[in-house]
Amino acid sequence: xxxxxxxxxxxxxxxxxxxxxxxxxxxxxxxxxxxxxxxxxxxxxxxxxxxxxxxxxxxxxxxxxxxxxxxxxxxxxxxxxxxxxxxxxxxxxxxxxxxxxxxxxxxxxxxxxxxxxxxxxxxxxxxxxxxxxxxxxxxxxxxxxxxxxxxxxxxxxxxxxxxxxxxxxxxxxxxxxxxxxxxxxxxxxxxxxxxxxxxxxxxxxxxxxxxxxxxxxxxxxxxxxxxxxxxxxxxxxxxxxxxxxxx
Amino acid sequence: xxxxxxxxxxxxxxxxxxxxxxxxxxxxxxxxxxxxxxxxxxxxxxxxxxxxxxxxxxxxxxxxxxxxxxxxxxxxxxxxxxxxxxxxxxxxxxxxxxxxxxxxxxxxxxxxxxxxxxxxxxxxxxxxxxxxxxxxxxxxxxxxxxxxxxxxxxxxxxx
Numbered sequence: 001x002x003x004x005x006x007x008x009x010x011x012x013x014x015x016x017x018x019x020x021x022x023x024x025x026x027x028x029x030x031x032x033x034x035x036x037x038x039x040x041x042x043x044x045x046x047x048x049x050x051x052x053x054x055x056x057x058x059x060x061x062x063x064x065x066x067x068x069x070x071x072x073x074x075x076x077x078x079x080x081x082x083x084x085x086x087x088x089x090x091x092x093x094x095x096x097x098x099x100x101x102x103x104x105x106x107x108x109x110x111x112x113x114x115x116x117x118x119x120x121x122x123x124x125x126x127x128x129x130x131x132x133x134x135x136x137x138x139x140x141x142x143x144x145x146x147x148x149x150x151x152x153x154x155x156x157x158x159x160x161x162x163x164x165x166x167x168x169x170x171x172x173x174x175x176x177x178x179x180x181x182x183x184x185x186x187x188x189x190x191x192x193x194x195x196x197x198x199x200x201x202x203x204x205x206x207x208x209x210x211x212x213x214x215x216x217x218x219x220x221x222x223x224x225x226x227x228x229x230x231x232x233x234x235x236x237x238x239x240x241x242x243x244x245x246x247x
Numbered sequence: 248x249x250x251x252x253x254x255x256x257x258x259x260x261x262x263x264x265x266x267x268x269x270x271x272x273x274x275x276x277x278x279x280x281x282x283x284x285x286x287x288x289x290x291x292x293x294x295x296x297x298x299x300x301x302x303x304x305x306x307x308x309x310x311x312x313x314x315x316x317x318x319x320x321x322x323x324x325x326x327x328x329x330x331x332x333x334x335x336x337x338x339x340x341x342x343x344x345x346x347x348x349x350x351x352x353x354x355x356x357x358x359x360x361x362x363x364x365x366x367x368x369x370x371x372x373x374x375x376x377x378x379x380x381x382x383x384x385x386x387x388x389x390x391x392x393x394x395x396x397x398x399x400x401x402x403x404x405x406x
Contacts, residue, residue: 038329039330039333040328040331041313041314041315041328041330041332041333042313043329044334085277094342094396107388136333136335139313140287140312140335140337141279152401157338168337168338169302170337171334171335172333172334172335172336172340174354175333175334175335175354175355176333176334176354195364211336211340212377215337215340216335218337219310219337219341222303222309222310222337223303223306223309223310224340227306227340227341227343228343229340231345231346232345233339233340233342233345233347234341234345236343236344236345237285237287237297237344237346238287238345239262240297240344240346241256241287241289241295241297242287242289244254244256244294244295244393244396245256245289
């Protein structure tokens, strides 16, 4: 296998490492490829279909999701061709119908000149089904959430819509969500997410709730040893400082 | 690692210049709470500036499942790649010293990485309470004296 692949991106020759994702090659070139589902810390999924580009390789031309497509051989890549723009407009038309109020979707729709189609009923859903949350949960080994149903009914959530037993309450799902669709309620000493309420562990010194018990159990298991679980991070630092001056 | 960040609490006046320099460098604003270095102030005018110790075997890195936290083999610096961080906060729970933070606005972990080799805090400290010095016998000896106290802390937790 060669250690470099030559691509022709919109008429310009570009070098890439074989096996590199086309999306990363294009980003390195400064090409702005729209995407909702891609996250560098998560496995590529290809669910939003916004990063589609046109590739001509060995005489064959097709649309590919650049987040899943590896650069392996010399090819011509078109990032804003009429076919690419039409594919993105199609996806954005559907997204704009389901996620009518989502700013990110509205901005992308604006960029591609997409407006609402009257015949598609407008829904005010926040979730775009990009599944970043599901992958963020799975990468840690919890897999507390997944998808249920298919087609128009498809949705993300815990099994049977019950408070998820495997959730540790870390809220990474909410942190990676590009549209703020996942609600986390921190109230007093509790954190509620996916319908499950966690009691927060209080810091022995300042009394602040700083983690769920399940989070600390998970960290302990991952490290294979005991951890500082009595003090919040702030008080740990204060403790560390005190030791420095006391000697 | 060529240089190390050395802290001398006896010299710290608690002015907080390091926190301002740090937050301005990384967040474009003068905001001590967003700083990667913290000045811990005690009674009788005693203050200690603290930041990440760049552990040899970082707990934060050990619990990170997305590879967002990495220790550079040459420089020894432990850094967070914000693009890979999913905001699970496990690193924050794992650090025994509380030296890695979670940014509520960015929804990601943030920590000191010695400004990639040019720490602003050391540059702006008027008292040389934070110094960025070559890693020689003298500086390492001073650092080890403090490390011994932290080792004691870790032992207490584990026992």
